[in-house]
Amino acid sequence: xxxxxxxxxxxxxxxxxxxxxxCTLALPAGRIVALVGPNGAGKTTFLHLAVGLLRPTAGxxxxxxxxxxxxxxxxxxxxxxxxxxxxxxxxFTVNDHLTLGRKLNRRWDEAYAVSRLxxxxxxxxxxxxKLSGGQQAQVALALGMAKRPELALLDEPLASLDPLARRDxxxxxxxxxxxxxxxxxLSSHLITDLERVCDYLVVLSHSRVALIGDxxxxxxxxxxxxxxxxxxxxxxxxxxxIEESHTARQTTxxxxxxxxxxxxxxxxxxxxxxxxxxxxxGQARASVSEASGGGMGGPWRSPLDDEKHDxxxxxxxxxx
Amino acid sequence: xxxxVWRRHRLGILALTLLALALAxxxxxxxxxxxxxxxxxxxxxxxxSCYASQSTSTLCTQLTAQWRDTYDDPGDVLGWLGIxxxxxxxxxxxxxxxxxxxxxxxxxxxxxxxxxxxxRWLLTLIASEAIVALLLAGVVQVAxxxxxxxxxxxxxGFGAFDMMGMAPLAYVAFALMLGLAMGALVRRVVPxxxxxxxxxxxxxxxxxxxxxxxxxxxxxxxxxxxxxPNPRIQPxxxxxxxxxxxxxxTGKPIGRGDFFARVFGAGGPRPGPNYxxxxxxxxxxxxxxxxxxxxxxTHNYGWHYQTVWQPADRFWLFQGIECAxxxxxxxxxxxxxxxxxxxxxx
Numbered sequence: 001x002x003x004x005x006x007x008x009x010x011x012x013x014x015x016x017x018x019x020x021x022x023c024t025l026a027l028p029a030g031r032i033v034a035l036v037g038p039n040g041a042g043k044t045t046f047l048h049l050a051v052g053l054l055r056p057t058a059g060x061x062x063x064x065x066x067x068x069x070x071x072x073x074x075x076x077x078x079x080x081x082x083x084x085x086x087x088x089x090x091x092f093t094v095n096d097h098l099t100l101g102r103k104l105n106r107r108w109d110e111a112y113a114v115s116r117l118x119x120x121x122x123x124x125x126x127x128x129x130k131l132s133g134g135q136q137a138q139v140a141l142a143l144g145m146a147k148r149p150e151l152a153l154l155d156e157p158l159a160s161l162d163p164l165a166r167r168d169x170x171x172x173x174x175x176x177x178x179x180x181x182x183x184x185x186l187s188s189h190l191i192t193d194l195e196r197v198c199d200y201l202v203v204l205s206h207s208r209v210a211l212i213g214d215x216x217x218x219x220x221x222x223x224x225x226x227x228x229x230x231x232x233x234x235x236x237x238x239x240x241x242i243e244e245s246h247t248a249r250q251t252t253x254x255x256x257x258x259x260x261x262x263x264x265x266x267x268x269x270x271x272x273x274x275x276x277x278x279x280x281x282g283q284a285r286a287s288v289s290e291a292s293g294g295g296m297g298g299p300w301r302s303p304l305d306d307e308k309h310d311x312x313x314x315x316x317x318x319x320x
Numbered sequence: 321x322x323x324x325v326w327r328r329h330r331l332g333i334l335a336l337t338l339l340a341l342a343l344a345x346x347x348x349x350x351x352x353x354x355x356x357x358x359x360x361x362x363x364x365x366x367x368x369s370c371y372a373s374q375s376t377s378t379l380c381t382q383l384t385a386q387w388r389d390t391y392d393d394p395g396d397v398l399g400w401l402g403i404x405x406x407x408x409x410x411x412x413x414x415x416x417x418x419x420x421x422x423x424x425x426x427x428x429x430x431x432x433x434x435x436x437x438x439x440r441w442l443l444t445l446i447a448s449e450a451i452v453a454l455l456l457a458g459v460v461q462v463a464x465x466x467x468x469x470x471x472x473x474x475x476x477g478f479g480a481f482d483m484m485g486m487a488p489l490a491y492v493a494f495a496l497m498l499g500l501a502m503g504a505l506v507r508r509v510v511p512x513x514x515x516x517x518x519x520x521x522x523x524x525x526x527x528x529x530x531x532x533x534x535x536x537x538x539x540x541x542x543x544x545x546x547x548x549p550n551p552r553i554q555p556x557x558x559x560x561x562x563x564x565x566x567x568x569x570t571g572k573p574i575g576r577g578d579f580f581a582r583v584f585g586a587g588g589p590r591p592g593p594n595y596x597x598x599x600x601x602x603x604x605x606x607x608x609x610x611x612x613x614x615x616x617x618t619h620n621y622g623w624h625y626q627t628v629w630q631p632a633d634r635f636w637l638f639q640g641i642e643c644a645x646x647x648x649x650x651x652x653x654x655x656x657x658x659x660x661x662x663x664x665x666x
Contacts, residue, residue, distance in 0.1 A: 051433050055666040069666070072437045083429035089328065090425070096327055103323060104434035104441075140430075147435070 004029040004151045004183035005050055009059030012045050019045040020207050023059070027185065027200065029150075032177060034194040034215075035187040036277055037204035043187040044084055046204065047153045050185075051081045063151060077107050080149035084156045086140030090129030094122060094139055101143050113146035116172065134165030141169065145176055152177075152184045158193050170197050191277045201273075203280050210280040215273060222276045225253040225266040234263065243279040254279045321436075321444035325452075328421075332413050333452055339409070340456040343402045344463035350399060351470035354391035358470065391471060403464055403483045407495035408520040410453045415499020416512040418445055419661065423507040428665075442661050446654060450496060457492040464488070477632050478560035482528070485639045490646035495520050497653035504660040523649070527642070533562045535641045536634060542567065542626040546619035558632035569622030583617065 003026045011021040020042035027033050037043050048054040049061050052068030052075060061068065068075040088097060094117060102108050117124060120138050128136060137157060144152060154173075158166045174197055177184050188194050191201070201218060203211040211218070222242070225235065229251050235241065239261070243254040254271060261268060326333070358367050363379060367387040370380035419442075422428040432438050464483050481487065498519050503512040543551050555561050566574040574582075618625075630638070 048429075053429060053432060053666065055663070073435075076433065076437075077435045079433070081429075081433040083426070083433070085426065087426040087430050089427055089430075092327065099327075100324060101434065103321065104431075104436050106435050108435075143430075 002029065003027060004031075005061070005063055005185070006065075007049075007059065007061045010046075010049060010056055010061050011058035012042075012049060012054060013057040018057075018207050020049070020204075021058070023209050025202065025209055025212050027183065027202070029183050030181055031183060031200040032174075032198045033183070033185045033200040033202060034191060034198035035185055035202045035204065036189065036191045036194070037187075037210075038189055038281060041189075041204040042207045043189075043204055044155055047081070047155050047185065047187060051079055051153055052076065077105065077147060078150045080144030080147050080152040082137075082140045082144045082152075082154045082157055085160065086137045086157070088128040088136055088139060091127055093127055094124045094131075097128060097139060097143055098124075098146075101146055105147055107148055109146050109148050112148070113142045116142045116145070120168065120172075133160035134162065134169070137161055137165070137169060138172070141173065148180070150180075150182065152182055154184065154186045156187055156189075158186075158188060166193070173197070191274050195273055201277075203277055205281045210283065211277070218276060219271070219273055221256055222271050223255055223257050223261070224269045224271045224275075225251075225255060225261065226269065227251055227253075227263075227266040230265070235261070235266070242276075242283055321441070322448045325445055325448040329414070329417070329449075332417070336410065336413060336456055340406075340459050343399075343406065344459050346402070347399050347460075347463040347467040351467045355470040357387055357391060399467065403460070403488070406457070406460060407488065407491040408517050410456065410492055411495030411497075411499035411516045411520060412513040414449055414453055415496040416503045416516050417509050418449060418500050418503055419657065420503030420507055420509045420512045423503075423665070424509055438661050439658060442658060446497075446500065446657075449500075450493065453492050453496050454489060457489055461488060477558045477635055478630065478638075481532075481560075481635070481638070481642075485636070486643045487639050487646075490643040490650070491524070493650040494523070494646040494653070497650040497657070498523075501653040501657045501660070504657045504665070527645070531645075532638065532642065533630065535638050536630070538562050538628045538630050540626065540628050542624045544619055544624050546616055555627060555629035556632065560630040560632070562628045562630060564625070564627040566618065567624045567626050571624075573626075574623065582621065 005027040007023050007025055010023040012019050013021075023042075023046065035043050035046065045054065049056055050063060050068060052072050055069050063075045064078060066074045068079075089100075092100070098110055098113055101113070102110055114124070117139065120135070122131065122135050122138060128139060131139065137160060141154070141157065144154075152173075157169060157173075161169055173184065173186075176182060186194050186198065195215075199215050201211065201213060201215050202209060227250070229246060229249050232241070232244070232251055232253060235253060235255065238259070239255040239257050241253050241255050245252045253266075254275070360366055361369075362383060365375070365377075365379050365383055367383050369375075370377075370384050373380075419428075422431060431441060468480050468484065482491075495516065499512065499516040502515040502519065503509070506512050506515060539553075539555075541551060541553060541555075566579055568574050
């Protein structure tokens with residue numbers, strides 16, 4: 001087991017707008033991956049491509065080495081997918097949903113689903129439309145997990161949950177993930193939601209991959225440099241400057257460091273993951289040509305292309 | 321999967337079942353008076369026995385005329401409409417929501433990410449709904465068969481083509497698949513239902529009016545009633561007279577207004593050397609009974625009467641052709657839906 005999910009130059013276009021483009025990445029198996037990006041960055045498109053709901057316009061995607069589109073019977077049973085807003089049949093009871101899962105899946109662990117639902121006190125005989133948002137999310141997660149998948153794709157699972165429900169949801173998810181060695185991909189537009197549970201990060205911005213890697217490593221290798229307002233080309237020659245801001249007397253840089261920073265003029269500080277993510281998103285937005293970030297050696301390309309996708313349609317609309 | 325269809329659409333299915341049963345009961349009970357009168361014995365004869373024996377006695381002529389006057393043919397408008405619209409209703413309420421409802425509520429993201437392919441999901445749903453629809457249509461068909469049977473002289477043959485035999489089942493299959501395809505195409509339930517109704521009528525009506533008369537070349541008879549008052553070959557009462565009318569000496573059809581102007585002159589019947597002096601009331605459209613009027617007139621004009629018809633023994637052949645046509649359309653719509661669901665919506 002190496003990679004749960006791999007993509008190569010993966011792209012998807014709606015009409016003339018690219019919702020995702022030139023996405024080449026590999027998600028190692030067994031990781032909890034945060035898929036982060038602003039609204040409309042292509043998160044939902046990415047997840048729908050991975051589960052086979054959408055066909056790629058360009059490139060390819062493979063899940064455990066299989067194409068979700070061409071080999072759905074190989075991929076679908078191994079993937080637990082919870083779509084955005086956790087769609088359920090409103091007039092179906094929770095029990096009806098379990099029946100649906102049982103009838104539509106060869107691999108189905110109903111006892112497991114029931115015990116999960118009981119644990120959260122969700123009445124099995126109630127119509128899904130009458131459950132609270134948090135309960136619906138738990139039902140959707142239970143349905144996805146009762147397939148006993150090897151890869152769970154969860155699209156904005158926390159969006160409709162209050163803080164308590166978020167904690168319960170993530171805790172429940174972690175229990176499964178750890179017990180089963182599951183690979184999980186969680187999407188959100190806020191990294192703070194996911195920081196506590198994820199160990200791998202993909203930042204999407206403007207339909208492209210802006211940052212990818214192990215979270216610990218990302219945090220370790222990004223520093224904030226504060227120094228006098230001087231020319232910082234020397235720093236930029238060695239390290240990758242992600243973000244810079246200037247006051248009259250001071251320059252603040254957020255850099256991905258390559259090795260040590262020897263210049264004593266710079267005061268070096270740690271950065272939070274959130275700041276790093278925001279910097280990468282801002283960098284993509286500004287589409288600064290020198291901010292290639294190439295030092296990462298990552299499989300992604302810099303957002304040199306200044307094509308703007310601000311007008312991109314709402315993702316949930318687009319993926320219908 | 322059949323469970324899924326039932327669980328998801330059971331209210332609609334129950335409502336449609338009630339409608340179908342109501343229509344069936346209405347037809348059966350509605351035909352009782354005609355049926356009772358048909359077998360009502362008066363002085364040892366009934367319309368039934370008269371028709372059976374083809375008797376021309378005074379009593380029989382009176383009995384059959386009386387029965388025909390009262391129960392001429394299944395002229396019950398509600399019954400007719402019910403039968404003709406029923407397939408469209410099934411298509412609208414059973415077919416159209418099948419895919420459209422999933423897309424509208426976003427639940428296709430749940431259904432299509434379980435362990436079965438979309439193709440299987442769709443085909444099973446289609447099969448389940450087709451079974452339901454054909455069962456309902458079957459119930460109505462039995463009632464229609466009983467209803468038409470209550471009007472033996474007229475209630476069969478081409479006059480009841482759209483209601484008899486296999487054709488209505490093919491209409492149901494077509495309407496259902498049309499609803500399904502429209503749902504996958506427009507992705508909204510209500511517009512899909514409206515499109516299904518419009519599309520159903522837009523296909524049915526032109527086929528009845530323009531295609532069906534030409535499934536086989538019709539038989540045509542053109543004659544001068546003055547020369548041949550009773551041609552040996554004529555459409556029988558069970559044959560389908562597609563059209564009939566007068567042709568002038570060059571073979572061009574004479575319009576109704578033209579006909580009356582030439583026969584009567586402007587302003588109604590009047591005798592005169594330039595006009596015919598009919599003794600009866602000739603009708604440009606009902607022209608095969610020329611007894612009692614002056615066919616010398618039309619003869620002098622050089623007019624011929626032409627009648628075009630499809631003989632009654634082609635009924636089942638035509639039913640087969642029409643069935644094949646609508647079933648082929650249904651299959652094409654299934655293919656379209658599969659393509660939409662698997663390729664366009666992906």
